[in-house]
Amino acid sequence: MSTNRFTFNLFIIIIILCVVFPVIAQENPDPNRFQKEIEQFQAWDRKNAIPEDYVLMVGSSSIRMWQSMESFPDLKIVNRGFGGAHISDLIHFKHEILLKYKAAQCIVLYCGGNDVTGGKSAERVASDFETFWNIVQRHSLNTPLIYIPAKPCPARWHLWDEEAKLNAIIQEWCQKDPWLYYADTATPMLETGTPPDSSLFIKDLLHMSEKGYDMWTSVVRPLVDKGIRQHAEANLVLYEELTPTAFRKRIQEAPIAYVPLGTLEWHGEHLPLGSDGLQVKHFFEILASEAGGIVLPMHYLGPDRKKKMDGKELYGMDLGSMHWEEGHKYADQQFAGSAYWISEKDFNKILEATWKQLSRAGFKIIVAHGHGPSTGFASDRFGEWEKKYGMKFFHCWGHRDDEGLGIMVDHAGMNETSLVMALRPELVHMEYLPADTTHWPLGLGGKDPRIHASSELGWKAITIQKDRMVKMLREALAEFEY
Ligand SMILES: [Zn+2]
Numbered sequence: 001m002s003t004n005r006f007t008f009n010l011f012i013i014i015i016i017l018c019v020v021f022p023v024i025a026q027e028n029p030d031p032n033r034f035q036k037e038i039e040q041f042q043a044w045d046r047k048n049a050i051p052e053d054y055v056l057m058v059g060s061s062s063i064r065m066w067q068s069m070e071s072f073p074d075l076k077i078v079n080r081g082f083g084g085a086h087i088s089d090l091i092h093f094k095h096e097i098l099l100k101y102k103a104a105q106c107i108v109l110y111c112g113g114n115d116v117t118g119g120k121s122a123e124r125v126a127s128d129f130e131t132f133w134n135i136v137q138r139h140s141l142n143t144p145l146i147y148i149p150a151k152p153c154p155a156r157w158h159l160w161d162e163e164a165k166l167n168a169i170i171q172e173w174c175q176k177d178p179w180l181y182y183a184d185t186a187t188p189m190l191e192t193g194t195p196p197d198s199s200l201f202i203k204d205l206l207h208m209s210e211k212g213y214d215m216w217t218s219v220v221r222p223l224v225d226k227g228i229r230q231h232a233e234a235n236l237v238l239y240e241e242l243t244p245t246a247f248r249k250r251i252q253e254a255p256i257a258y259v260p261l262g263t264l265e266w267h268g269e270h271l272p273l274g275s276d277g278l279q280v281k282h283f284f285e286i287l288a289s290e291a292g293g294i295v296l297p298m299h300y301l302g303p304d305r306k307k308k309m310d311g312k313e314l315y316g317m318d319l320g321s322m323h324w325e326e327g328h329k330y331a332d333q334q335f336a337g338s339a340y341w342i343s344e345k346d347f348n349k350i351l352e353a354t355w356k357q358l359s360r361a362g363f364k365i366i367v368a369h370g371h372g373p374s375t376g377f378a379s380d381r382f383g384e385w386e387k388k389y390g391m392k393f394f395h396c397w398g399h400r401d402d403e404g405l406g407i408m409v410d411h412a413g414m415n416e417t418s419l420v421m422a423l424r425p426e427l428v429h430m431e432y433l434p435a436d437t438t439h440w441p442l443g444l445g446g447k448d449p450r451i452h453a454s455s456e457l458g459w460k461a462i463t464i465q466k467d468r469m470v471k472m473l474r475e476a477l478a479e480f481e482y
Contacts, residue, residue, distance in 0.1 A: 029118065031092035037082040038096050045100070051076040055224060056104035058097055059111035060085040062151070065207055071217040075224070078104070086115045087128035094135055102140035106227030108183075108220060110148040112166055117156060122165035129170060133180065142234035144227035146181045146220060147174060154195040155206040179230075181223045185216045237288040237295050247294070254292025254477055257363040258284035259354065261370030261378065262298035266317055266335035268412035268444045269432035271420055273337040274300070276408065279416065280370040282423040283396070283407055286466055291473040293365070296358075299350065301342040302374035307332065315341045316373070317411060317443045328440050335443050344377060351378060352385075359389045364480045365473065369396040369407065392476050399468050404447060405461040413446020414453050415461065422458025 054076040057063050063081025080097040082089075090097060090111060098107075109132075115125040129147075136145055147170055150163035167186060174182035189196040189212075198205060200212035208216065233246050239257075242250065262277020272278065277298030284295045304316035309332055318338070320330030342350075351368075358366065368378050375395050382393035396407040404415045421428050430450065433441050437450050 028088040029086060031089045034082050034085065034089060034093065038093055041080060041096060050078065050101065050103075052103075053105055054078050054101070054103075055106055055108060055228070056098075056101045057081060057108045057110075058090060059109050059148075060114055062110045062113075062148075062208060063108070066213055066216075067210075071213060072221065072224070081110070084114055085111055086118060086120075087111050087125060087132055088115070091128065091132055091135065094132075098135065099139050102143070104140065104143055105231045106144045106146060106224060107136065108146045108148065108224065113150040113156065113163065116150060116159050116162050116166060122162050122169060125166050126169040130173075137179070142179075142231055144179045144181060144230050146183050146223045146227060148183050148216065148220065149186045151208075152186055152189055152194070152196055153201060153206050154198060155201075155204060157195040160195070181227065183216075183220045183223050185219045188215055188219065235289065237285055237293070239294050239296050242294065250292065250294055251362050254473075254482060255362055255364040255480070256288070256291065256293025256473060256477070257358045257366050258288060258293060258295045259366060259368040260284060260296065260298040261302060261368055261374035262300045263302050263304075263338075263340035263371045263374070264300050265338045265340050265371070266443050267416065268441055268449075270429050270441075270449070271412050271417060272424075272427045274298070275412065275416060275420055276302075276371040278424055278427070279408055279419045280396075283419075283462060283465070284367070286462065287367070287469055287473070290466065291470045292477075293367075293473075294363075296354075298370075299354075299374070301340050301347065301350065302371045303344045303347050303377055304341055304371075304373045306341065313341070317445070320442070323445065325445060328445065330440075330442055340371075347374070347377060348381075351381075355385055355389045355391065359391055363391060365392045365394070365476050367394045367396065367469070367473070369394075372408070372411070375408075392479075394469075394472065394476070396465060396469060398465070400461075400464055404452075404457070405464055407461065407465050410446025412444045412449065414449050414451075414457070415446055417449035417453035418455065418458035419461060420458070421453060421455040422462060425455060 055072070056078050057066065057068055058080045060081060061083035063079060064083055066079070066081070068077040068079050078101055080101070112125050112129065115128065116122065133145060136143060149167035149170070152160050152163070171182045174180040189200060192200065200209055200215065201207060202209050233243070234249065236242055236246055260277045260280040262274060262280065264273050265276065267273065267275040277300060281295060281298055287293070288295050305319055305322065307314045307319055312334060314332055314334060315338060318334055319332050321332050323329045355366065369375050375397070379395045385391070385393055397409070398406065400406065401409045404410070406415065408419065409415045417428065433450055437448060
């Protein structure tokens, strides 16, 4: 090796060391120093139920010491701050302090000051924040994040330039991302002096005093309210409740329309008359919140068997003499409340008009399901409609239907009763059925709901079918390149 070559290699090594060394100098502190705090959170969660609607506050000591119940008395706050935390610690404990609370309406984050104090550059901390934000977005769709900037304080005033640089980078991202909010708490603090007035801090001139937190609350609160509204709107799935803004967002993410084929039809003495539409509407809401898409209002007219008797028309379950199960037959009679019958020809017109409108509105996938004869009629025409309207059609019958674990596979028997018990328990009145189980209740088909129906069975069916449908819909979306 020539001397020149040797010098050149040495030069390269020095360059590499210069590049690598600062990274080593900024190595993350060991996250396991917080093991005890994390265990305390877990113990708290075991003893207390996580509320249904809540704001997650997460970060370092300024979050932990925030009397959040007093600052936000009307909100439910889950506070997962721990003193001394770097953003790298939040990332390390993401399952324990973030993903566990992915149903949060919005997230308030304060973290980054300790990172800069620990020698990390503004760019490095900002990049950690970006990683954290990516985790939030991947796991809890539609959750806005409110970023509280690193605070100017007398105790760390010598670091303010670097912190201000960090804040500026993140502020710029917030301006571009509609789900990120920059709560500019630093500006009003700096208006009291540079460094800010000591009355905003406790004795250590690092952590906030009550006065300091009041100042923060006045900046953060309006953004929390905005975030909660944004979260609520983004989680709406019922067509009739969407603004054009919410509609555009949902259809862009997943152009799926769910069409509940209901009826207003006798479903035994124990179930509501709208059972068909209700079961499938709520099932669709669950599907839409996972696979995306929009749920239409129920169609309550549907075809069925028909017979004329004494100048009256009888439909579907009215025809007890034609019951498909031996031993369950009863005299033909008009059941109370049924008002749904339409000829197949007219039903077809309604459906085709619906597909034409939905295709025009931008939908690519239709899930139509509900009342047996309606679903059967529609699914026989899926192939024809796919060609005519350029959309893909699905129903929800499939796997494990024969075990009663499908979506609507009997008539007010074990399956439908279990589904209504799961989805709308307050509407089920088992006490209206004859107690004597040797006596078959009028107008029911399937297994005896008095013996076999339960909300657990309903949820089991919903979970099985939801998972199957979500997979199928994701594959269909992929075909349309979503
Ligand atoms: Zn039904």
